[in-house]
Amino acid sequence: MAIEVRIPTILRTYTGGEKAVTGEGATLAALLDDLEGNHPGIKERLVENKGGGVDLRRFVNVYVNDEDVRFIGGLEAELADGDQVVVLPAVAGG
């Protein structure tokens, strides 16, 4: 099961400069664990502990086939072979 993950500039320090990497997982949570195995430290930049559980960071956007995962189950969003995942930090401030 290969899933392509597009990595934003700010996180390419974890991927040796690669703009995209491949990973595996039946859910987004599983995919992030798989990525963490190959690119230690990256998961911590994407998720945080919230109310006893783990959730995506507020200012990190993850899309599966162009859908914001917040609308399709968040970390429990289901993935299939060939899916395209994009990670983009929010452009935001005060």
Added chain:
Amino acid sequence: MLTLDQATYDAIVAHAKRDHPDEACGIVAGPEGSDRPERMIEMVNAAGSPTFYEFDSTELLALYKEMWARDEEPVIVYHSHTATEAYPSRTDIGLASEPGAHYVLVSTREHGNSEGPVEFRSYRIVDGEVTEEEVRVVPELPQSQSRSAS
């Protein structure tokens, strides 16, 4: 140093004035690695707020996909402050995620929606460190190297 053309400068200022008292935001894209702010894209401030700005997540993806398709990157990321100086807030610094971009801040606190000068400043924000840089406004961007070589 940030070098941008007068038309882009004017368009950023006009956007900031138009959206005052809410914060305005957008980017100016350019060819990857060129440091040329060529194509301005006004974004909607999904927060619709005088103290916060955020690109809508769906529009953010569409914007980046378009840039990737054109081999572009964000050369300038701009937003306005409507009641405070044109200096990155703590939130701006914490959320800055384009280490290669010029972060432009415009303050409309003095004249709001009306005519009149604004503060227009530019910064690099890398790993939480803010470095102000000179802003040079030119009538037109110099010819790009690829064009002058042909």
